[in-house]
Amino acid sequence: MLARPRGLLPDKDGPAYSGASLRDISAQGQIGQFDRFHEEPPFEPTHSPFGLSFPLGLLRRQALLILTIAVLGTVGVGLWVSTLQKSYTATALLVLDQRSSNLLEPVTQNKIEADGEVEILKSDSVAMRVVERLNLADEIGAPPAKPGLIARLTGLFKGTTGTDDSTTDPAAASNEPVSADDPSTKPASPAVATAVRLLMQSVTVRRRGLTDVIALEATAPTPQRAAQIANTYAEAYLEEQVAAKLAGIERASIAISRRMAELDEELKRSESQIGTRQIYQDNVQRFKAIAQRRETVAPDSRIASRARAPDIPSFPRPTLFMLLGGMLSLGAGIAAGYLRDVYSRQVHTVDELELLSGVPNLASVPDVTKVRRGDATKLPDDILTRPRSAYSGAIRRLYFNLQLLVNRGSKLGLVLVTSSEEHEGRSTVALSLARAAAVAGLNVVIVDCDLRRPTLHKALDLRNEVGLVDLLAQTAEERSVVQADRKSNCKVIASGKMGTIPSEWLLNPDRIKETLRKLEANYDLVVLSAPPVGSAAEPLIFMRDIDVVLFIARAGASTPTAIRSNIRQLRRSSEADIYTVMTYTQMRGARAELSL
Numbered sequence: 067m068l069a070r071p072r073g074l075l076p077d078k079d080g081p082a083y084s085g086a087s088l089r090d091i092s093a094q095g096q097i098g099q100f101d102r103f104h105e106e107p108p109f110e111p112t113h114s115p116f117g118l119s120f121p122l123g124l125l126r127r128q129a130l131l132i133l134t135i136a137v138l139g140t141v142g143v144g145l146w147v148s149t150l151q152k153s154y155t156a157t158a159l160l161v162l163d164q165r166s167s168n169l170l171e172p173v174t175q176n177k178i179e180a181d182g183e184v185e186i187l188k189s190d191s192v193a194m195r196v197v198e199r200l201n202l203a204d205e206i207g208a209p210p211a212k213p214g215l216i217a218r219l220t221g222l223f224k225g226t227t228g229t230d231d232s233t234t235d236p237a238a239a240s241n242e243p244v245s246a247d248d249p250s251t252k253p254a255s256p257a258v259a260t261a262v263r264l265l266m267q268s269v270t271v272r273r274r275g276l277t278d279v280i281a282l283e284a285t286a287p288t289p290q291r292a293a294q295i296a297n298t299y300a301e302a303y304l305e306e307q308v309a310a311k312l313a314g315i316e317r318a319s320i321a322i323s324r325r326m327a328e329l330d331e332e333l334k335r336s337e338s339q340i341g342t343r344q345i346y347q348d349n350v351q352r353f354k355a356i357a358q359r360r361e362t363v364a365p366d367s368r369i370a371s372r373a374r375a376p377d378i379p380s381f382p383r384p385t386l387f388m389l390l391g392g393m394l395s396l397g398a399g400i401a402a403g404y405l406r407d408v409y410s411r412q413v414h415t416v417d418e419l420e421l422l423s424g425v426p427n428l429a430s431v432p433d434v435t436k437v438r439r440g441d442a443t444k445l446p447d448d449i450l451t452r453p454r455s456a457y458s459g460a461i462r463r464l465y466f467n468l469q470l471l472v473n474r475g476s477k478l479g480l481v482l483v484t485s486s487e488e489h490e491g492r493s494t495v496a497l498s499l500a501r502a503a504a505v506a507g508l509n510v511v512i513v514d515c516d517l518r519r520p521t522l523h524k525a526l527d528l529r530n531e532v533g534l535v536d537l538l539a540q541t542a543e544e545r546s547v548v549q550a551d552r553k554s555n556c557k558v559i560a561s562g563k564m565g566t567i568p569s570e571w572l573l574n575p576d577r578i579k580e581t582l583r584k585l586e587a588n589y590d591l592v593v594l595s596a597p598p599v600g601s602a603a604e605p606l607i608f609m610r611d612i613d614v615v616l617f618i619a620r621a622g623a624s625t626p627t628a629i630r631s632n633i634r635q636l637r638r639s640s641e642a643d644i645y646t647v648m649t650y651t652q653m654r655g656a657r658a659e660l661s662l
Contacts, residue, residue, distance in 0.1 A: 126652055127414055127622065128403030135402055139395025140388060147387045155285045155380035156292035156373035158300040162278040163366055180273050183367065184280055187271045187303050193262045195302035196295065202261040269299055279370065289375035296373035307365035315363065325349055413624050416648050422629045423617065425644050428471075429464035431495065432456045433621070433650040446497040446525075449505065450553055461498045464616075464647060465506065468499075471643070472614065478503070478591040480582055482515075482642075484605040485598050485618035486628040491649035492618045493521055496595035499616075504556040508590040511548065511557040515604050516597040517569070520561035526551060533562030537581045538572050544584065557589070573604070579611045599632040609640035617644060621651045 125132065162180055186192065197203055270283040282303075284295035326349045413419050416427045434445065434457050448458045472478050483496040493516075500512040513534055514522035523530040528549050536542035537559070549558045564572065585592045594612070596605040609615065615636055619629060636644055 123415060124400075124403060124407050128407050131406060132396070132399035132403045135399030136392065136396040139398060140392040143391025143395070144384075144388055147382050147384055147391075150382045151287065152379040153285050153287055153381045154289045154292045154376045154378075155283050156289065156296045156376055157371075158282045158284075158296040158369060158373040159274075159371040160280040160282065160300055160303065160367050161370040162280070163368055180278050180280060184271050184273055186306070187280065187282070187299075188266065190262055190266075192299065192302050192306050193265050193269075194258070195305060196265060196298050197258060197261045199298055199302065200295070202265060203255065203257040205261070265295075269295065280367075282373070284373070285380065289377070293373040293375045297369075300369050300372070304365040304367060304369070307367060308363055311363045311365075322349055322352055412622050413619060413626060413629065414621050416651075418626075419619050419624075419629070419646055419648055422626050423619075423633045423644075423646050425617075425633070425646055427646045427648055428467040428616070429460050429647050430651040431460045431464075431491065431647060431649040433652065435650075445494050446501055447553065449498055449501040457498075458502075461495070461502050464495075465499060465502045468614065468616075468645075471645070478508070479613040480586055480592045480594065480611065481614045481616060482594040482596050482605060482608055482612045483616045483618065484596040484636075485620075486600045486624055486632050487598050488601070490598075490618050490620035490623065492598065493525070493595050495616070495618055495647060495649065496593050497522070497525065500556045500591070500593045501551070501554045503591045503593075504551075504554045509557075509588075510555075510591045510593065511559060511585060511589045512593040512595060513559040513585070514561040515594045515608060516602070517561050517564055517572075517604065518602065519597065522558065522595055523560040526558060528558060528560060530560045530562065533560035534581075535562030535564050535567065535572065537562075538574075538577050539567060540577075544588070573607050575607065575610060578608060582608070582611045599635060600628060606635060606639045609636060609642055612640060612642045615640075615642050615644045617646045618649055619646055620649050623650070 162183060268285045270281075270285075272281055272283075273279070274281055282296050282299050284292050284299060286292035286295055329345055329349060407414070413422065416430055420427050434455070445457055448455050449461060452458055468481070469478065481499070483492055483499070485492040497512060500510045504510045512522065514520050515534060516522075517535060520530060520533075522528075523533075526549075532542050532547045534547070536547055537544065547559055547562070549560065551558055582592070594608060596602075596608060599605050599617075605615075617629075617633065617636065633644065636642075
């Protein structure tokens with residue numbers, strides 16, 4: 067047996083592995099550490115959220131799932147946005163005129179508060195004027211053929227726009243007595259009350275900062291309708307101001323008329339008429355001034371900018387919705403990818419494999435199935451025809467690392483290649499390693515030890531009439547079972563046919579030991595392509611006389627449970643040096659993971 071290289075291998079009585087998942091192992095700290103790592107911080111599994119390689123590895127491994135969810139989510143948001151009814155918002159600007167609007171009076175400053183005017187704009191009386199001018203109450207009673215403002219608002223506020231018996235009294239704020247026959251004191255009809263409420267919900271009034279500018283924003287299904295409502299609302303507000311002033315003038319005129327009538331009666335009865343006549347003349351002058359003001363009354367505000375029909379809808383915003391939808395879909399895709407990656411119970415990286423196995427990984431063989439269009443049977447040919455390919459580089463790295471670890475010059479001895487399950491690249495790596503060593507000048511033979519399901523002779527187009535079975539049964543000489551690889555200097559021993567020979571007799575430990583020692587004496591490197599540990603006993607039987615075991619694990623397919631269990635069995639069977647090789651890794655990760 068070979069001497070164990072110092073600082074590279076675990077002790078025979080290595081740590082026992084327990085737990086059902088990689089996450090359980092990661093919580094145990096330094097489980098699976100070997101001497102090489104004693105001077106370094108413990109390995110951190112890639113699935114740990116604190117590992118720097120976790121996000122990039124996750125995105126790379128689950129790129130298809132993440133992109134699929136992101137694209138489907140974004141398209142779904144786009145389709146949903148296309149079904150939403152568009153609405154447009156038009157804005158009219160009002161500015162408060164802080165000077166007296168009466169051209170016949172001296173210029174004075176009025177005490178007009180912008181915040182107070184905003185509240186007046188929000189009052190029912192202004193909205194009532196707009197409803198009357200645009201006949202919005204009729205739209206409530208008979209919806210138009212095309213959806214209008216009221217129809218849209220009714221749909222949006224369904225359940226809150228039913229019949230309302232409340233009244234809207236524009237003159238309610240006035241302290242003056244009103245006649246019972248005044249139309250303004252009559253209760254508004256349900257349609258008018260509903261129209262007023264819906265209109266106020268579709269109009270936003272706000273002051274622009276600390277300025278005297280007030281913005282009126284009206285929302286409607288069409289651009290023209292939005293501009294019409296905003297401009298009508300602004301005009302109604304100015305009319306409301308004029309109406310309030312006229313009402314005040316009218317009240318003053320009535321009061322002065324009454325006073326003049328009283329003074330006229332006093333003049334007729336009074337003996338001393340000088341004082342009374344002077345008072346009467348003063349009231350006449352006031353009455354004329356009030357009449358003159360009635361002709362020149364103007365609002366205290368003006369329209370600084372009339373609303374125009376907007377070019378783009380205010381709702382929905384396709385760009386914003388698509389951006390938010392894309393971000394949310396991408397987040398959902400990453401979350402789904404994370405759950406799939408963490409809970410799939412599969413090993414994806416070399417760090418995880420070394421943590422689980424407790425032994426060094428000699429090489430990461432890249433996944434080139436896409437380049438090969440799914441045909442992996444020709445990969446061993448790359449060693450000869452494409453020496454600069456990523457696959458050939460990984461196999462050469464495996465060969466050089468193995469040569470340095472064995473440290474016996476060109477005599478590498480017996481190397482057994484196995485895995486947990488089928489289709490992990492076991493036989494491909496074995497043949498590729500044998501050819502790489504043959505190219506380097508070694509005298510190499512590869513032996514197919516899979517006696518039940520032999521595949522090596524098929525891959526090399528060789529016969530299988532005689533082979534390892536005949537050597538073990540001592541029914542044929544070595545020279546009669548050895549065949550030549552037609553593409554390299556490598557020698558090949560097929561499995562042969564068992565026929566009716568009992569496997570228990572054929573796989574006798576003494577027969578195996580004698581056969582292997584003869585091959586080791588005649589060749590620099592003997593590569594044993596064994597069946598998977600999880601499905602056959604041959605690897606464990608051959609382990610007694612093996613120098614090195616290469617355990618193949620496929621990225622994204624091998625499970626932590628299988629790796630732990632099979633490595634444990636191999637350790638129990640022999641003191642042979644065990645190393646791992648990860649296959650089907652991502653192309654960018656095809657680099658040496660073991661620093662020598």
